[in-house]
Amino acid sequence: MAHDVVSQGKPAFLFDLDGTLIDSVYQHVLAWREALQELNIELSTWRIHRRVGMSDGLILTALQRETGRKLTKDEIERLKKLHNDAFLKKVDQVRPLPGAKELLQLLTKQSVPWAICTSGTASRAKESVKSLQAGDDVILVTREDAGHGKPFPDLFLAGAERLNVDINDCIVVGDSVWDLLASRRAHALGVGLLAGGYGMDELVQAGAYRVYEDPVELTRHIDELGVQASV
Amino acid sequence: MAHDVVSQGKPAFLFDLDGTLIDSVYQHVLAWREALQELNIELSTWRIHRRVGMSDGLILTALQRETGRKLTKDEIERLKKLHNDAFLKKVDQVRPLPGAKELLQLLTKQSVPWAICTSGTASRAKESVKSLQAGDDVILVTREDAGHGKPFPDLFLAGAERLNVDINDCIVVGDSVWDLLASRRAHALGVGLLAGGYGMDELVQAGAYRVYEDPVELTRHIDELGVQASV
Numbered sequence: 001m002a003h004d005v006v007s008q009g010k011p012a013f014l015f016d017l018d019g020t021l022i023d024s025v026y027q028h029v030l031a032w033r034e035a036l037q038e039l040n041i042e043l044s045t046w047r048i049h050r051r052v053g054m055s056d057g058l059i060l061t062a063l064q065r066e067t068g069r070k071l072t073k074d075e076i077e078r079l080k081k082l083h084n085d086a087f088l089k090k091v092d093q094v095r096p097l098p099g100a101k102e103l104l105q106l107l108t109k110q111s112v113p114w115a116i117c118t119s120g121t122a123s124r125a126k127e128s129v130k131s132l133q134a135g136d137d138v139i140l141v142t143r144e145d146a147g148h149g150k151p152f153p154d155l156f157l158a159g160a161e162r163l164n165v166d167i168n169d170c171i172v173v174g175d176s177v178w179d180l181l182a183s184r185r186a187h188a189l190g191v192g193l194l195a196g197g198y199g200m201d202e203l204v205q206a207g208a209y210r211v212y213e214d215p216v217e218l219t220r221h222i223d224e225l226g227v228q229a230s231v
Numbered sequence: 232m233a234h235d236v237v238s239q240g241k242p243a244f245l246f247d248l249d250g251t252l253i254d255s256v257y258q259h260v261l262a263w264r265e266a267l268q269e270l271n272i273e274l275s276t277w278r279i280h281r282r283v284g285m286s287d288g289l290i291l292t293a294l295q296r297e298t299g300r301k302l303t304k305d306e307i308e309r310l311k312k313l314h315n316d317a318f319l320k321k322v323d324q325v326r327p328l329p330g331a332k333e334l335l336q337l338l339t340k341q342s343v344p345w346a347i348c349t350s351g352t353a354s355r356a357k358e359s360v361k362s363l364q365a366g367d368d369v370i371l372v373t374r375e376d377a378g379h380g381k382p383f384p385d386l387f388l389a390g391a392e393r394l395n396v397d398i399n400d401c402i403v404v405g406d407s408v409w410d411l412l413a414s415r416r417a418h419a420l421g422v423g424l425l426a427g428g429y430g431m432d433e434l435v436q437a438g439a440y441r442v443y444e445d446p447v448e449l450t451r452h453i454d455e456l457g458v459q460a461s462v
Contacts, residue, residue, distance in 0.1 A: 026257060026260055026261055027261070030261060033257070042326060044254055044445060045254050045256070046254075046256075046426050093265065195275055195277050200432055201430050
């Protein structure tokens, strides 16, 4: 793999999407809550919150363990569809997180390579990415591009490959424990954001190198991540 | 104040409602998000989440500080109404948290005095309390009964008075930092629950004596709180 990026002293960034660049976690949480309720599955909302960020399939595997109820293949497909439909009804509330657009612009300006790696599907992710106004050639890795969703490392490994950088030189930025666990399994450095509603301790315990509130605060401290920019 | 309760070795319990006994925090969060958006006030959802549990008035004071936008009296009244309307549209998703009904039943059976002390209004709270099926004579302290909402200690002090117990013998149970700060200002013992979506560290740092996941886990450990019951 090419190491020229590192030789310039600039790392590469692999961003999670929901809760990291886009303020959409809480809408996903209540969309899952509605979907589960439709099938009479009662699961506390905070427990759903702590699962969002995994792939839909892994969320449902975890929820089956927590509720003790085994789902059929048909029920799983129905839940995914119900969640998607419920989310689409809330999507007009969804906005980029403060500082997300500016952070991506800064990295592009500084020639720091970056990509977006999400457990979501391509169709859902493309709309969100458009709202970030980062141009038409954003490198976007979605659920369809990787064998397994987070906390498997596959999405971030695929992101590094698309950027043609060594995963060891990558900084993974995510709001959930699953991003950070995936970053450790990929041997990348993980940075946590509070913008998805996790507590600081959960992110630190999952191995975060640093934790910031949101893209605004990350940008203010970007020198801690090896990017030399006058912000 | 009467100390006979303590002489039996049984403390009294003062419960928060939303996020502690009732699974309603996330609906409140998105209801505030919708209300603010209606007035073109952009505030990240996780920051709203961290404010829920205060009185509506204190939430709006804090939000003004965070957004840097001063609200008129009319705007504040409009936001409160918009929040209430948006919440009512989601209220059919709201359920008691797992173990909440059983915990209250257990305390009643053991003659441990308990009350519910919420920053919410009486009209909203009464519906939630009904779903807990704890009988018609639940002692309920609401926003109307206290000079200030949490994190002021007023609601919990009023709860202790209604129970005719010393506040020093009370255990305050809540999901938010504001419950725990209020409990310390009241000189009661505070117990945190993760069921409102805060992280463990936030509750511990706010002074929680113990932190449990939800009413189920609290009940399993109730001997740690001085209640001798075979659960």
